[in-house]
Amino acid sequence: MAKLLVADDLVPIRQMVRITLSTQGWTIVEAKNGNEALDLVRSEKPDLVLLDVDMGPGPNGFDVCRQIKADEATKDIPVVMLTAHESDSDRAIGFAAGATQYLTKPFGPLELIDTIRGILAHS
């Protein structure tokens, strides 16, 4: 069974993601900022990471993604950006940072599940 990390500073978003993904039988680990996300990626070794971009103080989602990709131990973990930044330049930054997929808020539950399922099936 897959283990997923969701990093977002907003409690309601984390709850929505957790409830949505738990319907697929996946285990969800939550982080409320960039530093917490990095710690949990290293200690929990999730199968996939969902990253918000603006998470208050500390590294933002792009930074977190870059650091995950820079670490030999975590570089193969797929990252999905989940953010309200919907401009093409933000997308480009996300993919350049090493993200596998880029979803914009508001996201639909089916969209979220399908995206993750597709990535997990390939890895």
Place this chain on the structure above:
Amino acid sequence: MGADDTKEMIETMDASPRLPDITGEEQGSDVFRQLLHQAVRVADLANAQAMRMALDFAKVYEREQGVRHEFQSQLKQMTLMEKQATRYAEDLASMLRSERERRQELERALEQERVANEELRRTGLQGISHLLLAATIKDRTTGEHLQRVRGYVEAIAQRLGLPADLVEEFGYSSVMHDVGKIHTPDHILQSEHHLTDEQFGVIKQHCIDGEKMLGEARFFETARAIAREHHERWDGRGYPDGKKGEEISLAARIVSVADVFDALTSKRPYKDAWSADAGLKAIEKDAGERFDPEVVSAFVALSREGVVETIRFEVAANAPAQNGSSAK
């Protein structure tokens, strides 16, 4: 514009008015000088006050900017959450809608299938009763034989604890166990002599023919198994396939006991009817060899309870009044 700019702007104005040198020859105007000093003090005070107010204003402005910023970021989050919640609700609604439509469609399909099945079942059962009727018209004993076999089969199946629908299915299916004999020449069927190997080969063929005749419909699935396997033996020495034990379907194992018992206790061209006791003993003797021991136990128990006798009596009583050899 930051607070620093404001402060600098105020400082440039923070200068007492340049006074002309008033210590000159006009010594007498002390009053004027005092007034002037007072005016300067008041002006200084007013200036300081203005500066203080400006600084406070700058501070308030700064704080207010912060609050507004905080407010705007909160507002942004709330707007995002609102959009997010709306999106979820929409997705959920469409999921529920399609789920309901799917369920309705499924229910409709199920209902159609149920109706079709019921129709098929009625047609099938009707066909079977015609078959029984035809057999009875041709030979009354054959019709009664089939009815007794059906009665025994249903009683045994029930005794073994099978659900009611299976009991019924085994019952109506058992009636067709010998349909393949339609191809078997009468002189072999009614032969009073021992059969040659070649004739026995022809007899065996009725199992295979019977299975084939019953087509492919689900309704006749059990009937096909019975037609094919009712001459198989528990020990594997039966025909046509030499299946053994539980390789033989339960329905066929039950029909085998019922069919042989009724054959033994009926009059045939080459033999008299045995008593029920003698027939039962012969069946018991073959338990584990020819017959499934569990089926035999069930049948023996039924016989002890008088069920077998009741079935024989009822079939004889319902038979059309006609001359001919009955099982009794």
